[in-house]
Amino acid sequence: MDCADILFVFPKAQHSHSNDKRRIVSKSIEKQLKRATLTDKIYCNVFFNYETDIEKRIALFAEEQVYTAVRELNKAIRRTHREMPLNGNQTQTVIDDYEKKMEKLESFFPSDKTDHYACHKLEVLLQRHSDVSAFSLNDGQMQIFTKEEKSVRCYIEEFLPKNMCPFTVRQWSSNPKISKCHLKQGSKVSRSNDHSQEYGTLGFFLRDNEGSLYFTTCAHVIQNNKEVYTDTVESAVGKSVMAPNVYADSITDGLDLSLIKVFKEKIEHCRYGLRDSTDRFVTGIVALANDSEMKNMKVYKWGAKTELTKGTYKGSIFVREGEEFKNRIHFIQNNPTNAEFAEEGDSGSLICFEATDSPQLSSKSAAFIFVGKCLSGKEFLPEEFKEKDLFAGLGYHVSNAFECKTRNLNPMLTPGNDNGSIQQGAGIQF
Known part of the structure; x- marks a missing residue:
């Protein structure tokens, strides 16, 4: 079972150690789903019901789906043109017009190839670690600033799904x-x-x-x-x-x-x-x-x-x-x-x-x-x-x-x- 896109939302914690409670919940879910062959670490998908990052994650997921669908559709239209030319008849004209409109729509998409949906998972993890002082996403790579590099690297290795988002760790004095x-x-x-x-x-x-x-x-x-x-x-x-x-x-x-x-x-x-x-x-x-x-x-x-x-x-x-x-x-x-x-x-x-x-x-x-x-x-x-x-x-x-x-x-x-x-x-x- 692939849980990469599933969000787990539960009521607000009743004590100050909110990150600990998220970890307990995520471990419990992982244990219950172990027999289903869990393929992703889910701590970055566990939220309290009041967190604004839920809306951001859903919006980024929807955005990614739209971008992917439009780009794949445009590829299919261009491939069809190459393989099945319609020699200028009325159907050809309609398809040409549709292709131009879809290409115009795609031109509005961001030109960079950053996977903002995937990077948001790392962003959520960084917000939950007290040794992280600051972070910034530049050209698809997350820059993480901390005074405790070893601690932060071990934390990311434990909770971030592999190859999710490239990152570097830098000193924050x-x-x-x-x-x-x-x-x-x-x-x-x-x-x-x-x-x-x-x-x-x-x-x-x-x-x-x-x-x-x-x-x-x-x-x-x-x-x-x-x-x-x-x-x-x-x-x-x-x-x-x-x-x-x-x-x-x-x-x-x-x-x-x-x-x-x-x-x-x-x-x-x-x-x-x-x-x-x-x-x-x-x-x-x-x-x-x-x-x-x-x-x-x-x-x-x-x-x-x-x-x-x-x-x-x-x-x-x-x-x-x-x-x-x-x-x-x-x-x-x-x-x-x-x-x-x-x-x-x-x-x-x-x-x-x-x-x-x-x-x-x-x-x-x-x-x-x-x-x-x-x-x-x-x-x-x-x-x-x-x-x-x-x-x-x-x-x-x-x-x-x-x-x-x-x-x-x-x-x-x-x-x-x-x-x-x-x-x-x-x-x-x-």
């Missing part, structure tokens, strides 16, 4: 330090409209069900309950209603998000929509695609310091935050025209993907919010970019902004109020 612009110990902070002082960047606007308007920036830029000034309006435009305490230069101090509620009398100054790379405001979407599938796509951002910069997205590293892993370090290959993709003053910037007319990215897409540049940790860069101009920055998914305590928030990514001076990429004074 500590989390790289982050340059968070500008609030850190010793920084001078001005809470006036003197815009020669330190500043961050407005990310994007949101509205709640009651009609209140908000925008995002970083918590280390605007702390909770602090008023906010911009360089286009003389008086304060809003006040932070949510911002965690993030004072250290570490990656894992929580979500560096400050939610600013715009004063009612200042709403008329706000300009909505997604700002594209030609400085137009267009309708955009929030990108939810798998990061590894976005590799090599074109990105851009509008920042208060460097304004428009462009680059190519090269993937991310998932870093341990408590019991979870979050993709916090993102790699962007700088455009030759940029001095650097982002600098101090750009914290809070929205990092966007260019539209590709594909099902994945049918329009401009807001993907990440930039927090700060990695000051250390070149050893964590993908091997192929160690000698190249690669920007490594801390960031988080735009979708994380909707998970804060202010409920029912919706992004304002449709153009409106063309005369608004407070807009995506505007400078924020604190």
